[in-house]
Amino acid sequence: MASPVIVPPAAPKAARATRGAARRAGGRRLLRHLLRLLISLAVLLVASFAMLHLIPGDPVRAALGPAAPVELVEARRAALGLDRPWLEQLAAYAGNALTGEFGTSFISGQPVGEVIAARLPSTLTLALLATALSLVVAVPLGMWAAIRTENGRNRGTDTAFGALTGSAVAVPEFLYSIGLVSLFSIALGWLPPAGKSGPESYILPVLALAIGPAAMIARLARAQTARELSADYVRLARAKRLPALRLHLRHVLPNTLTATLTTGGLLLTALIAGSVLVEYVFAWPGLGARIVESITLKDYPVAQGVILVYGVAVLVVNFLVDFLIALLDPTSTLKES
Amino acid sequence: MRNRSGLAGLVIVAALAVLAVVGPLVWGAEAERMDSTAILQGASAAHPLGTDNLGRDILARVLVAGQFSLALALAATLIGAVVGTVLGALPAVLPRRGARLVTGTVNALVAFPGLLLAMFVAVVTGLGAKGAVLGIGAAVAPGFARLTQTLAASVAGADYVSAARMLGVPRHRILVRHVLPNIAEPLILNLSQAMGASLLALSGMSFLGLGVQPPDFDWGRLLFDGFPRIYVSPEVALGPAVFIALAGIGFNLIGDALVKAARRAAVLAPEKVAAPPAAEQERDPHAVLEVRDLTVTFPGGVTPVRGLSLAVAPGEIVGLVGESGSGKSLTAAAIGGLVPYPGVVTSARLDLDGELAMVFQEAALNPALKVGGQLAEVATVHQGATRAEAWAKAVDRLGHVRLPDPARNARQHPHELSGGMRQRAVIAMGLMGRPRLIIADEPTTALDVTVQRQILKLLREVVEETGAAVLFISHDIAVVGELCDRVVVMYAGRVVEQLPADQLKAARHPYTRALIDSLPDMSTDRSRPLASIPGRQPAPEAVGDGCAFAPRCPLATARCQAERPPLVDDVACWEA
Numbered sequence: 001m002a003s004p005v006i007v008p009p010a011a012p013k014a015a016r017a018t019r020g021a022a023r024r025a026g027g028r029r030l031l032r033h034l035l036r037l038l039i040s041l042a043v044l045l046v047a048s049f050a051m052l053h054l055i056p057g058d059p060v061r062a063a064l065g066p067a068a069p070v071e072l073v074e075a076r077r078a079a080l081g082l083d084r085p086w087l088e089q090l091a092a093y094a095g096n097a098l099t100g101e102f103g104t105s106f107i108s109g110q111p112v113g114e115v116i117a118a119r120l121p122s123t124l125t126l127a128l129l130a131t132a133l134s135l136v137v138a139v140p141l142g143m144w145a146a147i148r149t150e151n152g153r154n155r156g157t158d159t160a161f162g163a164l165t166g167s168a169v170a171v172p173e174f175l176y177s178i179g180l181v182s183l184f185s186i187a188l189g190w191l192p193p194a195g196k197s198g199p200e201s202y203i204l205p206v207l208a209l210a211i212g213p214a215a216m217i218a219r220l221a222r223a224q225t226a227r228e229l230s231a232d233y234v235r236l237a238r239a240k241r242l243p244a245l246r247l248h249l250r251h252v253l254p255n256t257l258t259a260t261l262t263t264g265g266l267l268l269t270a271l272i273a274g275s276v277l278v279e280y281v282f283a284w285p286g287l288g289a290r291i292v293e294s295i296t297l298k299d300y301p302v303a304q305g306v307i308l309v310y311g312v313a314v315l316v317v318n319f320l321v322d323f324l325i326a327l328l329d330p331t332s333t334l335k336e337s
Numbered sequence: 338m339r340n341r342s343g344l345a346g347l348v349i350v351a352a353l354a355v356l357a358v359v360g361p362l363v364w365g366a367e368a369e370r371m372d373s374t375a376i377l378q379g380a381s382a383a384h385p386l387g388t389d390n391l392g393r394d395i396l397a398r399v400l401v402a403g404q405f406s407l408a409l410a411l412a413a414t415l416i417g418a419v420v421g422t423v424l425g426a427l428p429a430v431l432p433r434r435g436a437r438l439v440t441g442t443v444n445a446l447v448a449f450p451g452l453l454l455a456m457f458v459a460v461v462t463g464l465g466a467k468g469a470v471l472g473i474g475a476a477v478a479p480g481f482a483r484l485t486q487t488l489a490a491s492v493a494g495a496d497y498v499s500a501a502r503m504l505g506v507p508r509h510r511i512l513v514r515h516v517l518p519n520i521a522e523p524l525i526l527n528l529s530q531a532m533g534a535s536l537l538a539l540s541g542m543s544f545l546g547l548g549v550q551p552p553d554f555d556w557g558r559l560l561f562d563g564f565p566r567i568y569v570s571p572e573v574a575l576g577p578a579v580f581i582a583l584a585g586i587g588f589n590l591i592g593d594a595l596v597k598a599a600r601r602a603a604v605l606a607p608e609k610v611a612a613p614p615a616a617e618q619e620r621d622p623h624a625v626l627e628v629r630d631l632t633v634t635f636p637g638g639v640t641p642v643r644g645l646s647l648a649v650a651p652g653e654i655v656g657l658v659g660e661s662g663s664g665k666s667l668t669a670a671a672i673g674g675l676v677p678y679p680g681v682v683t684s685a686r687l688d689l690d691g692e693l694a695m696v697f698q699e700a701a702l703n704p705a706l707k708v709g710g711q712l713a714e715v716a717t718v719h720q721g722a723t724r725a726e727a728w729a730k731a732v733d734r735l736g737h738v739r740l741p742d743p744a745r746n747a748r749q750h751p752h753e754l755s756g757g758m759r760q761r762a763v764i765a766m767g768l769m770g771r772p773r774l775i776i777a778d779e780p781t782t783a784l785d786v787t788v789q790r791q792i793l794k795l796l797r798e799v800v801e802e803t804g805a806a807v808l809f810i811s812h813d814i815a816v817v818g819e820l821c822d823r824v825v826v827m828y829a830g831r832v833v834e835q836l837p838a839d840q841l842k843a844a845r846h847p848y849t850r851a852l853i854d855s856l857p858d859m860s861t862d863r864s865r866p867l868a869s870i871p872g873r874q875p876a877p878e879a880v881g882d883g884c885a886f887a888p889r890c891p892l893a894t895a896r897c898q899a900e901r902p903p904l905v906d907d908v909a910c911w912e913a
Binding site for chain 1: 341342445447448449450451452453456457459460461463464533537540541544545546547560564567568571574578581582585586588589590593673675677678679694695697698700701702703704705706714715718719763766
């Protein structure tokens with residue numbers, strides 16, 4: 001190209017400035033999310049503290065029943081620190097919670113911290129496996145459906161996909177659990193009905209927990225992919241005559257992931273709650289059974305500690321999803337208003 | 338077709354509603370009748386779903402429990418909807434600081450699972466339906482609050498709101514009189530889905546033994562009672578499980594259908610198109626592109642391109658100009674084989690001699706991928722180049738279009754480049770092969786005038802260097818006149834005139850003349866108002882028998898209305 005009069009386009013300095021700004025914006029965004037996480041954690045801590053104090057009347061008397069001797073009630077109140085000013089109680093509670101100290105169970109006398117430490121890993125394993133399964137199945141399924149039904153072709157697939165995922169979303173995890181147990185454990189006798197033993201004992205609980213979120217994520221992935229398929233860059237990629245596989249996996253997939261994960265992240269927090277029900281059905285040795293038991297038996301220290309742990313899990317998952325999105329999407333720093 | 342699932346949902350929910358009203362009246366006594374001779378039985382003729390620990394018929398109890406289950410779900414939904422709408426509307430009337438606090442709280446709570454909130458409330462209130470309803474209601478509220486906020490923000494810019502604001506109407510009055518009525522519909526649509534979610538969550542709480550307590554019973558409580566027995570007689574859990582699932586699916590299907598109906602437009606059925614008669618004519622041996630009688634049709638008789646003919650010589654820059662909707666971009670798509678389904682392309686001849694490159698707007702770069710990779714893949718996919726070779730070629734091409742630092746720019750993402758640089762990168766992508774024809778579809782539209790000129794200059798250089806022809810598509814006749822050798826003017830899917838670019842001033846077709854007249858320049862007569870073309874181009878499905886431009890044409894006669902002028906001597910006009 002030999003035209004000497006051409007004006008050099010935008011100076012490189014400008015581009016470098018944009019890039020630096022983007023990086024700084026990314027850092028600020030991360031910092032803001034971290035700050036938000038800390039504030040939410042603090043609010044959660046106060047809320048779980050307040051829970052005990054919101055109970056009408058005397059929680060210890062409520063827990064022990066009207067027949068309990070006054071000395072025992074007073075001793076329990078002292079052990080819980082309920083006889084001290086509430087601000088002092090809050091400070092003590094916060095300090096203890098930060099060091100993993102949640103008091104002792106009314107029923108078993110076991111430290112709540114120990115209960116959580118013993119049972120949290122089982123719950124986490126279940127939740128993580130279900131998350132992985134739902135993502136691995138749902139994202140390709142949703143993309144496939146979007147590509148197959150692009151611009152209104154294959155109406156049959158459209159109807160079937162909508163009806164199947166729509167129904168799957170609307171059935172709660174405890175019904176999946178009961179259905180799976182009835183079929184695979186009771187009727188067919190293929191898999192253990194309850195408990196955590198070998199690898200095969202994971203299959204039903206993980207499935208029961210993953211079906212609902214998987215259906216929802218598949219719907220999201222489909223909607224997002226359909227939107228991306230009409231984007232300008234897909235037209236350009238098609239004009240380049242790229243093979244379909246490359247077009248969809250390399251060009252479309254990275255663009256759909258961000259939006260899918262943003263909403264999908266919310267579903268994963270729902271999955272944390274769903275694990276309580278699934279664990280209950282499968283007598284899974286996680287935190288789920290404990291939270292139910294502690295509420296039923298008014299074992300407040302356990303209820304308080306376990307609810308706090310679930311709350312923290314929700315907040316941390318939300319934070320991690322945000323963080324992952326920032327990593328995956330190079331433009332998200334600019335999209336954030 | 339689409340609403341069939343919505344109809345199914347409606348039938349399910351209507352049946353459940355009837356059951357809720359009728360159930361306790363018909364089976365109420367049966368559900369409470371104890372029978373000590375028939376305790377904890379499995380299915381039998383007398384008790385199709387077995388009996389419970391007091392010998393009560395489970396089927397009757399399931400049918401009666403519908404009323405309580407639905408009533409609790411309705412209560413929780415209404416609590417959530419009212420609290421949520423108020424919370425969502427508050428930021429519109431609160432001072433800035435308070436508004437931010439409410440918004441932040443709502444955003445934090447939206448992510449919080451309802452079951453956990455319900456358990457929290459259950460600890461405080463003790464076990465029972467009241468705690469569960471309050472807890473689920475609290476869990477439903479943030480969703481409504483978020484929706485209200487989003488919707489209120491979307492109407493806040495509407496004319497009637499601005500008008501009210503300018504008239505000095507107080508904020509709370511604007512909210513109640515102007516904003517809320519206009520967003521009520523989507524909020525109400527959301528009720529169905531919230532109702533389904535509430536019912537499932539309440540059933541879950543009861544199933545865990547944390548919700549409804551005896552002697553009351555809802556479906557979740559019946560499932561709680563039946564669950565320990567499923568190893569012996571699964572049917573005792575079947576009844577409540579089926580009804581919970583049905584209710585969940587019913588409300589969800591209605592919700593889906595309502596949302597879809599509010600969003601989607603009807604799609605017409607495809608219509609058969611007769612192929613135009615193939616005019617047997619000799620192929621022009623000198624043309625790099627020859628198109629004859631190109632037609633693009635969509636279902637419902639929508640025909641945006643109608644019998645278009647076009648030829649481009651090697652090294653020639655041809656401008657295809659017209660208003661948006663004239664069919665020029667679809668013509669380009671048809672030549673490139675990119676017309677989207679369900680469009681149908683027919684032509685008597687569509688010959689392309691050699692490689693084709695298509696150049697779109699700079700926004701067409703994939704935002705998620707590095708610029709260099711998007712260029713390099715052309716070489717790896719089509720030319721069998723290794724990744725290193727392809728990358729080197731990409732950097733070379735980026736340098737060719739004068740990116741300032743090609744090696745570094747190749748490693749950047751599109752958003753790190755300026756608009757002009759991105760447009761150069763898109764052109765460089767077209768130069769990865771050896772194109773004989775470059776179709777450039779509005780490549781400069783989004784750029785400012787200075788950058789636009791640089792890109793036009795670059796295109797001209799590319800032509801000089803590679804000998805490729807360019808079909809330049811634009812709505813801007815000034816740009817086309819500046820860049821091109823020849824101009825083809827399209828109107829309503831047809832070519833109305835073609836002429837050398839330097840003779841634009843002597844255009845014969847009234848539409849071309851109107852396009853040129855609407856451009857102000859140094860010779861514009863300032864004593865007259867700026868010309869614009871009155872009226873609008875007809876939509877592709879509304880083109881009649883006569884000249885499509887006739888309704889807007891100052892020269893139109895009765896003949897123009899009735900009979901379409903053919904393209905004769907490069908112009909399609911009876912009066913030219």
